[in-house]
Amino acid sequence: MSERIWTAGLVVIGDEILSGRTHDKNIAQVASWLQVQGIRLAEVRVVPDVTARIVAAVNALRSENDYLFTTGGIGPTHDDITVDAVAEALGVEVVVHPEARALLTRYYADKPGGLTEGRLRMARVPQGAELIPNRMSGAPGIRLGNIHLMAGVPHITAGMLDALTGTLEGGAVLLTETIGCWTAESEVADVLREVEQAHSACQIGSYPFFREGRVGANFVVRSTGADQLASCVDSLCDGLATAGYDFTPGGI
Amino acid sequence: MSERIWTAGLVVIGDEILSGRTHDKNIAQVASWLQVQGIRLAEVRVVPDVTARIVAAVNALRSENDYLFTTGGIGPTHDDITVDAVAEALGVEVVVHPEARALLTRYYADKPGGLTEGRLRMARVPQGAELIPNRMSGAPGIRLGNIHLMAGVPHITAGMLDALTGTLEGGAVLLTETIGCWTAESEVADVLREVEQAHSACQIGSYPFFREGRVGANFVVRSTGADQLASCVDSLCDGLATAGYDFTPGGI
Numbered sequence: 001m002s003e004r005i006w007t008a009g010l011v012v013i014g015d016e017i018l019s020g021r022t023h024d025k026n027i028a029q030v031a032s033w034l035q036v037q038g039i040r041l042a043e044v045r046v047v048p049d050v051t052a053r054i055v056a057a058v059n060a061l062r063s064e065n066d067y068l069f070t071t072g073g074i075g076p077t078h079d080d081i082t083v084d085a086v087a088e089a090l091g092v093e094v095v096v097h098p099e100a101r102a103l104l105t106r107y108y109a110d111k112p113g114g115l116t117e118g119r120l121r122m123a124r125v126p127q128g129a130e131l132i133p134n135r136m137s138g139a140p141g142i143r144l145g146n147i148h149l150m151a152g153v154p155h156i157t158a159g160m161l162d163a164l165t166g167t168l169e170g171g172a173v174l175l176t177e178t179i180g181c182w183t184a185e186s187e188v189a190d191v192l193r194e195v196e197q198a199h200s201a202c203q204i205g206s207y208p209f210f211r212e213g214r215v216g217a218n219f220v221v222r223s224t225g226a227d228q229l230a231s232c233v234d235s236l237c238d239g240l241a242t243a244g245y246d247f248t249p250g251g252i
Numbered sequence: 253m254s255e256r257i258w259t260a261g262l263v264v265i266g267d268e269i270l271s272g273r274t275h276d277k278n279i280a281q282v283a284s285w286l287q288v289q290g291i292r293l294a295e296v297r298v299v300p301d302v303t304a305r306i307v308a309a310v311n312a313l314r315s316e317n318d319y320l321f322t323t324g325g326i327g328p329t330h331d332d333i334t335v336d337a338v339a340e341a342l343g344v345e346v347v348v349h350p351e352a353r354a355l356l357t358r359y360y361a362d363k364p365g366g367l368t369e370g371r372l373r374m375a376r377v378p379q380g381a382e383l384i385p386n387r388m389s390g391a392p393g394i395r396l397g398n399i400h401l402m403a404g405v406p407h408i409t410a411g412m413l414d415a416l417t418g419t420l421e422g423g424a425v426l427l428t429e430t431i432g433c434w435t436a437e438s439e440v441a442d443v444l445r446e447v448e449q450a451h452s453a454c455q456i457g458s459y460p461f462f463r464e465g466r467v468g469a470n471f472v473v474r475s476t477g478a479d480q481l482a483s484c485v486d487s488l489c490d491g492l493a494t495a496g497y498d499f500t501p502g503g504i
Binding site for chain 2: 034174
């Protein structure tokens with residue numbers, strides 16, 4: 001059975017991530033959210049606040065994937081250049097979106113300074129775009145075909161993902177099951193490899209850890225088929241038991 | 253004055269990051285470490301455990317940057333394919349490094365299972381490579397010219413970075429100073445833009461937050477020149493004061 005796999009690329013935009021000042025939280029939340037939509041995150045690129053670098057990453061990942069997401073650079077300040085860069089990548093103009101302008105006008109009506117020129121920047125979109133609702137602050141996200149421009153601030157991005165839930169077509173959800181073992185992964189490497197080879201519809205990832213003075217590992221079995229997953233997990237448990245290792249279904 | 257800027261690319265290898273299962277910690281620690289070495293992290297790519305994807309990312313980022321780092325995929329299990337992928341990218345053979353083999357033989361001498369075939373995988377390197385010491389566990393990192401292959405487990409990566417400290421040539425360290433403001437960044441966007449335009453040797457990043465029910469932002473001024481940085485910070489403080497805003501040197 002060959003089923004269509006839907007994929008997404010993510011471009012994380014921001015000097016603050018590349019300088020180490022800010023620890024990115026968007027990769028993990030976008031990845032987890034995509035899993036539930038039946039879409040696989042195929043690649044992430046983190047690029048600086050430089051137009052040419054954003055354009056290159058956007059064009060590479062949008063051509064290779066069904067969907068493209070960006071985080072960062074859609075705010076009101078001079079270093080927020082994502083809208084311009086994406087418009088350049090797509091070869092379209094930047095326009096003020098009337099609905100976004102109306103949203104911002106209402107949002108800033110009772111705030112100090114009102115709707116300044118800087119704030120009005122947040123109503124600019126690549127021509128043809130629609131808005132992604134943002135209940136957290138005035139500025140919306142932006143959707144243009146299969147491209148989604150989201151905020152850099154993680155809780156605002158979370159709200160935008162929430163607004164997009166169920167609106168994107170995906171494929172079968174990747175199912176996972178985890179088996180934990182208080183043993184070095186290197187001891188059971190042969191078992192893992194053999195079991196994976198015998199179950200072509202499944203992948204097994206091995207994630208070692210060192211806790212409370214002991215080494216261990218979690219083995220994550222992934223498949224889009226529930227039966228294949230169950231069969232692979234059974235084989236892995238049998239293999240570990242036969243080799244004399246205790247294991248913990250569900251992971252450690 | 254035009255000074256040479258040294259750059260690095262980072263390839264983060266691992267299905268577990270792209271699935272959202274594991275929150276990456278290596279981007280931030282590699283970025284922070286590079287800053288101190290006078291090297292700028294120019295781009296990060298997160299790719300899955302798929303040889304062709306690793307090869308493509310490695311080749312793209314090594315040709316564009318002075319240095320390349322990878323994290324992940326150098327362990328003992330079947331999903332650890334970084335060494336093979338990097339060797340393929342460079343067009344060299346994979347060989348067993350005698351010193352790595354000796355290290356692993358000693359390390360596993362008194363451990364259950366001894367030096368298994370899986371564990372011996374961790375002695376494999378692209379031909380011509382030298383080792384990066386790892387005091388945390390048996391398996392070393394790998395250095396081949398300007399390419400550095402490091403572990404995926406963050407505290408092991410930290411040890412490898414520590415071992416590399418001072419061994420890479422870099423340029424002037426990027427200096428930063430932060431000014432905090434309990435005001436919406438959108439209110440002072442004009443001030444930020446004008447000050448940045450007047451100080452071509454500096455960049456200003458604006459990082460908004462929402463804490464204790466109030467909005468605020470930190471403005472991070474960056475430059476490799478101490479005098480230019482001080483002058484830009486002074487202008488920014490003057491601009492904020494003139495516009496009637498309180499600010500906190502050092503950030504909030």
